[in-house]
Amino acid sequence: MKPTSRPLISLLLTAAVIATPLAVLAQVQHAHVHGQIKLDVVVDGPTVVIEMESPLDNFTGFERAPRTDAEKKAAETVVAQLRAADQIFRIDPVANCKLGPVTLRSPALGLGEAEGASPEGHADLDGTFAFNCTNAGAAKFIDIGLFSAFKGPRQIEAQIASPQGQFKRSLKRPAERLAWSK
Numbered sequence: 001m002k003p004t005s006r007p008l009i010s011l012l013l014t015a016a017v018i019a020t021p022l023a024v025l026a027q028v029q030h031a032h033v034h035g036q037i038k039l040d041v042v043v044d045g046p047t048v049v050i051e052m053e054s055p056l057d058n059f060t061g062f063e064r065a066p067r068t069d070a071e072k073k074a075a076e077t078v079v080a081q082l083r084a085a086d087q088i089f090r091i092d093p094v095a096n097c098k099l100g101p102v103t104l105r106s107p108a109l110g111l112g113e114a115e116g117a118s119p120e121g122h123a124d125l126d127g128t129f130a131f132n133c134t135n136a137g138a139a140k141f142i143d144i145g146l147f148s149a150f151k152g153p154r155q156i157e158a159q160i161a162s163p164q165g166q167f168k169r170s171l172k173r174p175a176e177r178l179a180w181s182k
């Protein structure tokens with residue numbers, strides 16, 4: 001080995017050491033736990049945007065394309081409930097919000113593409129729910145109707161980024177109020 005190649009090798013080793021924790025982190029972020037829903041709430045300017053990541057099982061009890069008429073009907077009902085997102089996410093009235101665009105992603109239900117690969121044999125139902133508000137920054141809570149509307153979810157892990165700061169909150173069934181403030 002030429003002495004000049006040593007710095008390159010040590011550089012590659014350093015890169016490998018740095019890359020490993022990132023790969024592990026990426027796996028953890030895509031972990032899919034039945035009963036759990038992740039919400040990212042961003043209050044920015046006049047908008048409140050809620051990003052939801054959930055196992056499809058939480059809503060339908062299965063994680064594949066619906067097969068029977070009953071399963072198809074159940075899936076259609078879930079999609080309709082989530083599209084009526086102002087019934088599911090009831091934002092602090094002081095913010096005066098109106099529901100804007102809703103995007104649902106669940107390849108198993110023929111809805112767009114999910115972010116990241118689902119674990120083998122599993123499927124997600126993810127969504128983006130946007131609200132337009134006259135006083136978004138004043139919002140201090142959202143009443144979340146996911147537990148009452150669906151039997152599957154048991155826990156919600158939420159992150160909130162608002163002009164009032166960044167917050168992490170965990171809600172366990174049957175708690176509904178996701179609250180934050182300074």
Ligand SMILES: [Zn+2]
Binds near residue numbers: 032034056057121
């Ligand atoms: Zn699953």
